[in-house]
Amino acid sequence: QQQVKQSPQSLIVQKGGIPIINCAYENTAFDYFPWYQQFPGKGPALLIAIRPDVSEKKEGRFTISFNKSAKQFSLHIMDSQPGDSATYFCAASFQGGSNYKLTFGKGTLLTVNP
């Protein structure tokens, strides 16, 4: 059972465009939703994260929008640049305790053309 569904699988935009990556989750007990960015040949790295008590979080050109009732969240990249070309993973987990187990989406390969 896939608990976090991510779409699209791949995305191509022009420089300056606003790519949007969507994720949906099933387990309402999830209470922490991070996005990870992975460049070729590297491990994923935390990009931005949100908790369900807010509907939006911005960090620089990256914004997470969160819809608790629909159990969906999305990543928007404003003024995208070729350097943003990477694979993006959404994830979900439970806060608290000592278990930080993350459930990842399948990833979106983003290409930003110059």
Place this chain on the structure above:
Amino acid sequence: NAGVTQTPKFQVLKTGQSMTLQCAQDMNHEYMSWYRQDPGMGLRLIHYSVGAGITDQGEVPNGYNVSRSTTEDFPLRLLSAAPSQTSVYFCASSYKNIQYFGAGTRLSVL
């Protein structure tokens, strides 16, 4: 700080061989985990550990063993390699829900 260090970076095995993928972290994190990454499949959790001496299975544990004798080290053992275990393996350690990943080990099983 080195962060999370994985060795080797690349490995080719023959079917039936065994090997250990090494993972070490210098951040004193209690939680560590192993993932495999396959095209179109995302990151799938193999095993994880919430502290020295404590390990548990993830989503795809078959064919893999782990142990955690120290906080720093979390090796992943392939008991009898199979072509289906060809993948990129990532180790991660966590602090307050943030997972810090190593650079990965690319494994091919022929």
